[in-house]
Amino acid sequence: MRSKLRIVIIGGGFGGLWAAKALANRPVDVILIDRKNHHVFQPLLYQVATAVLSPGEIAKPIRRILYYAKNIEVILGEAVEFDKATNIVKLDDGSEVSFDYLIVAAGARHAYFGHDEWETWAPGLKTLEDAVEIRRRVLLAFEIAERKAALSGVKEQLTFAVVGAGPTGVELAGAIAGIARQALASDFKAIDTSEARVVLFEGSDRVLGTFASDLSDSAKQQLEELGVEVRLNSFVTEIEPGRLKVGDDWFKCDVVLWATGVAASPLGAQLGVETDRAGRVKVEPDLSIPGYPNIFVIGDMASLLQESGEPVPGVSPAAMQMGTATAKNILREIKGRPRANFTYVDKGSMATIGRSKAIAQLFGMKFRGFIAWLMWLFLHVVFLIGFRNRLFVLMGWFWAYLTRERSARLITGDAEELRNALTFIEAESPADESSAAHRDSPRRHRTSA
Amino acid sequence: MRSKLRIVIIGGGFGGLWAAKALANRPVDVILIDRKNHHVFQPLLYQVATAVLSPGEIAKPIRRILYYAKNIEVILGEAVEFDKATNIVKLDDGSEVSFDYLIVAAGARHAYFGHDEWETWAPGLKTLEDAVEIRRRVLLAFEIAERKAALSGVKEQLTFAVVGAGPTGVELAGAIAGIARQALASDFKAIDTSEARVVLFEGSDRVLGTFASDLSDSAKQQLEELGVEVRLNSFVTEIEPGRLKVGDDWFKCDVVLWATGVAASPLGAQLGVETDRAGRVKVEPDLSIPGYPNIFVIGDMASLLQESGEPVPGVSPAAMQMGTATAKNILREIKGRPRANFTYVDKGSMATIGRSKAIAQLFGMKFRGFIAWLMWLFLHVVFLIGFRNRLFVLMGWFWAYLTRERSARLITGDAEELRNALTFIEAESPADESSAAHRDSPRRHRTSA
Numbered sequence: 025m026r027s028k029l030r031i032v033i034i035g036g037g038f039g040g041l042w043a044a045k046a047l048a049n050r051p052v053d054v055i056l057i058d059r060k061n062h063h064v065f066q067p068l069l070y071q072v073a074t075a076v077l078s079p080g081e082i083a084k085p086i087r088r089i090l091y092y093a094k095n096i097e098v099i100l101g102e103a104v105e106f107d108k109a110t111n112i113v114k115l116d117d118g119s120e121v122s123f124d125y126l127i128v129a130a131g132a133r134h135a136y137f138g139h140d141e142w143e144t145w146a147p148g149l150k151t152l153e154d155a156v157e158i159r160r161r162v163l164l165a166f167e168i169a170e171r172k173a174a175l176s177g178v179k180e181q182l183t184f185a186v187v188g189a190g191p192t193g194v195e196l197a198g199a200i201a202g203i204a205r206q207a208l209a210s211d212f213k214a215i216d217t218s219e220a221r222v223v224l225f226e227g228s229d230r231v232l233g234t235f236a237s238d239l240s241d242s243a244k245q246q247l248e249e250l251g252v253e254v255r256l257n258s259f260v261t262e263i264e265p266g267r268l269k270v271g272d273d274w275f276k277c278d279v280v281l282w283a284t285g286v287a288a289s290p291l292g293a294q295l296g297v298e299t300d301r302a303g304r305v306k307v308e309p310d311l312s313i314p315g316y317p318n319i320f321v322i323g324d325m326a327s328l329l330q331e332s333g334e335p336v337p338g339v340s341p342a343a344m345q346m347g348t349a350t351a352k353n354i355l356r357e358i359k360g361r362p363r364a365n366f367t368y369v370d371k372g373s374m375a376t377i378g379r380s381k382a383i384a385q386l387f388g389m390k391f392r393g394f395i396a397w398l399m400w401l402f403l404h405v406v407f408l409i410g411f412r413n414r415l416f417v418l419m420g421w422f423w424a425y426l427t428r429e430r431s432a433r434l435i436t437g438d439a440e441e442l443r444n445a446l447t448f449i450e451a452e453s454p455a456d457e458s459s460a461a462h463r464d465s466p467r468r469h470r471t472s473a
Numbered sequence: 474m475r476s477k478l479r480i481v482i483i484g485g486g487f488g489g490l491w492a493a494k495a496l497a498n499r500p501v502d503v504i505l506i507d508r509k510n511h512h513v514f515q516p517l518l519y520q521v522a523t524a525v526l527s528p529g530e531i532a533k534p535i536r537r538i539l540y541y542a543k544n545i546e547v548i549l550g551e552a553v554e555f556d557k558a559t560n561i562v563k564l565d566d567g568s569e570v571s572f573d574y575l576i577v578a579a580g581a582r583h584a585y586f587g588h589d590e591w592e593t594w595a596p597g598l599k600t601l602e603d604a605v606e607i608r609r610r611v612l613l614a615f616e617i618a619e620r621k622a623a624l625s626g627v628k629e630q631l632t633f634a635v636v637g638a639g640p641t642g643v644e645l646a647g648a649i650a651g652i653a654r655q656a657l658a659s660d661f662k663a664i665d666t667s668e669a670r671v672v673l674f675e676g677s678d679r680v681l682g683t684f685a686s687d688l689s690d691s692a693k694q695q696l697e698e699l700g701v702e703v704r705l706n707s708f709v710t711e712i713e714p715g716r717l718k719v720g721d722d723w724f725k726c727d728v729v730l731w732a733t734g735v736a737a738s739p740l741g742a743q744l745g746v747e748t749d750r751a752g753r754v755k756v757e758p759d760l761s762i763p764g765y766p767n768i769f770v771i772g773d774m775a776s777l778l779q780e781s782g783e784p785v786p787g788v789s790p791a792a793m794q795m796g797t798a799t800a801k802n803i804l805r806e807i808k809g810r811p812r813a814n815f816t817y818v819d820k821g822s823m824a825t826i827g828r829s830k831a832i833a834q835l836f837g838m839k840f841r842g843f844i845a846w847l848m849w850l851f852l853h854v855v856f857l858i859g860f861r862n863r864l865f866v867l868m869g870w871f872w873a874y875l876t877r878e879r880s881a882r883l884i885t886g887d888a889e890e891l892r893n894a895l896t897f898i899e900a901e902s903p904a905d906e907s908s909a910a911h912r913d914s915p916r917r918h919r920t921s922a
């Protein structure tokens with residue numbers, strides 16, 4: 025018999041970590057289980073994907089974040105199954121962990137509308153590994169174009185396609201345009217990187233659709249100032265190596281990035297309760313699952329309507345609030361007090377677009393351009409975990425702002441990974457006559473003849 | 474007909490890069506070809522492997538380093554073959570590059586004494602990918618031990634084995650001991666990380682054998698002060714998952730790192746001239762290859778005796794000097810002046826061991842301990858490429874020194890990579906009775922019974 029109740033938390037993202045923080049050094053035993061050893065500050069992932077920041081600058085070991093909490097044990101492992109009757113979590117290595125309370129906060133990934141095979145050609149951005157893979161593809165595309173131009177004199181226009189104009193898609197498109205026009209321009213000699221096209225495809229009729237429509241319009245205009253082509257009402261229906269389809273039209277693209285759709289962690293389905301189309305668990309007002317008041321689902325995995333009838337959005341502040349609220353409910357219950365229902369407090373939202381460009385809705389006011397961008401910078405540094413990370417990221421930004429350099433421009437990976445990335449980038453669209461002809465041409469490039 | 478002579482450089486390490494710098498904005502055309510897009514400052518690789526620095530802090534895109542050189546084109550690609558008769562380099566993608574002068578500077582890797590199969594279990598440290606892999610294995614070993622101890626109460630002593638007590642082996646052993654005793658100690662709750670063993674196996678009778686013998690003795694003592702067990706005259710004859718053999722004795726080890734032996738790039742053999750046992754090309758006194766005065770081999774790929782009868786050592790200052798000398802010889806020849814033979818200038822050497830611990834031979838004097846360590850820090854920051862890297866590395870060191878933290882403690886990689894790393898770490902020695910028994914025990918770990 026344990027002397028203290030044990031709370032098991034699955035996931036060290038914003039939801040799980042905030043729950044753990046609220047339980048730190050309280051009279052409970054906590055085990056936090058995550059597949060990764062690190063918490064990632066997801067709002068800055070796109071900066072790793074676009075070579076502004078290094079992976080280590082936006083991530084911190086979970087056990088380091090929680091080292092001060094004597095009652096929290098952090099375990100590297102993957103939860104694969106739950107036994108709700110006996111209160112047990114099964115891990116991938118066969119071990120089992122019992123709990124009195126369970127908080128499932130395993131997050132979400134991108135959804136490919138039933139076309140999971142697109143992921144290989146159009147990676148999404150949820151983990152550090154994703155970010156490094158995107159960085160590799162973007163940088164490799166420029167390298168391959170330079171090699172072609174230098175050795176054979178063939179200049180081809182690069183096209184980067186981003187699918188989905190939510191915050192991530194807008195950030196990626198804006199940052200890639202920035203790279204092409206500024207950071208890389210002086211380093212490439214055979215190609216003019218600023219001629220690269222960046223096309224943002226959005227199925228709906230505006231970008232950043234959760235913002236007020238005049239801010240959406242401003243964001244679109246700011247994107248276009250950066251050189252991004254924005255295609256609204258353009259629902260992508262097919263992706264193949266080297267091209268994608270919108271309606272009946274194929275577009276040649278060297279790199280495709282996926283930034284739309286949400287699929288909650290499959291652990292939600294493992295719980296055996298009702299889920300919505302995106303795999304989110306329909307939770308009770310206190311975030312527990314129906315019939316099992318000691319099991320909670322929070323963050324991007326949870327589906328809950330606010331009093332307004334709107335769903336709680338899948339954003340990091342909501343996950344943090346859910347984590348804290350759940351921890352408090354458990355502590356209340358242990359003291360014999362009743363639980364409180366969860367209420368989401370919307371503190372506003374902001375989206376960055378590029379250098380000096382952003383939009384924000386805060387305190388009931390709207391901001392755009394440089395002022396919104398400064399607010400975005402400030403808030404993201406404040407919320408970044410770890411003083412060292414804040415210091416280094418601030419310095420990194422300052423450096424990037426002054427020099428327009430992108431300092432983390434590493435193409436890494438073993439030979440096979442690089443070959444895979446090359447395969448997609450070098451694949452040439454069958455619909456594209458000129459490049460098909462080029463593909464068949466001899467590859468002996470001698471400029472000395 | 475080209476108006477200017479073309480110099481092709483294979484490799485953007487110290488040799489190739491210093492050759493390129495000496496040719497920058499001179500009246501020649503230069504093409505530098507490397508498999509990676511970045512130059513790595515190899516002397517600090519072990520700090521990436523031990524989570525002090527991030528990969529981006531010790532590497533910089535080669536084309537960024539050379540952006541100011543209007544006459545240098547940097548190409549991402551792998552040279553696979555040479556045609557000495559027609560002066561052509563063939564790349565892996567089938568393209569061909571012609572040259573008037575060729576400088577081959579493709580470096581070396583570790584050699585496994587004919588046991589290449591050991592590499593999987595005992596990775597070496599030459600690239601950023603190697604460093605990240607070593608970091609992953611070292612950190613994973615602690616995570617797995619923590620999980621076992623927390624979920625099943627089984628505490629096993631971790632053993633890290635480093636094979637070879639040259640500079641890299643000494644740095645790795647010292648840094649891992651530092652991690653175990655200081656950086657991780659407060660973050661792990663079920664295990665005491667400071668109990669981990671770090672064993673340094675060396676086949677000869679002293680560590681850092683290229684230094685004076687009293688400095689070797691000092692280095693051994695400094696290693697032991699850090700908690701490293703140094704085993705001299707211990708030639709490793711067999712490596713299997715989870716264990717290694719010295720003489721007739723098997724040693725259980727959770728992680729094995731390889732830091733001995735040299736194998737020059739196989740490109741040396743492609744040149745069709747005589748090579749030594751390590752695959753190094755025996756070069757003429759001007760670093761050209763016999764019979765082909767327009768083809769040079771430099772750096773770790775070159776085998777050359779000094780006037781003293783000693784070989785030029787495979788260290789970065791030698792590679793830099795060879796690069797500069799070769800570039801100057803080519804420029805001289807273009808002006809109709811004779812070539813000069815290469816002379817290696819030994820400016821001394823230093824090796825770091827751990828926090829406040831190092832040895833150095835400089836200006837004919839010997840240094841050890843804190844003063845040698847300060848000199849090491851100073852010189853390595855000075856030679857690091859890029860002002861931003863210097864600034865960030867200095868700050869990172871300052872932070873690590875003050876807090877004893879290791880900030881780059883990320884375990885990254887896709888699921889398969891992690892499974893591979895786990896396989897080696899979790900493999901248990903058949904010779905080890907107790908762990909064999911443990912392996913067969915049921916894995917149902919309930920502490921709540």
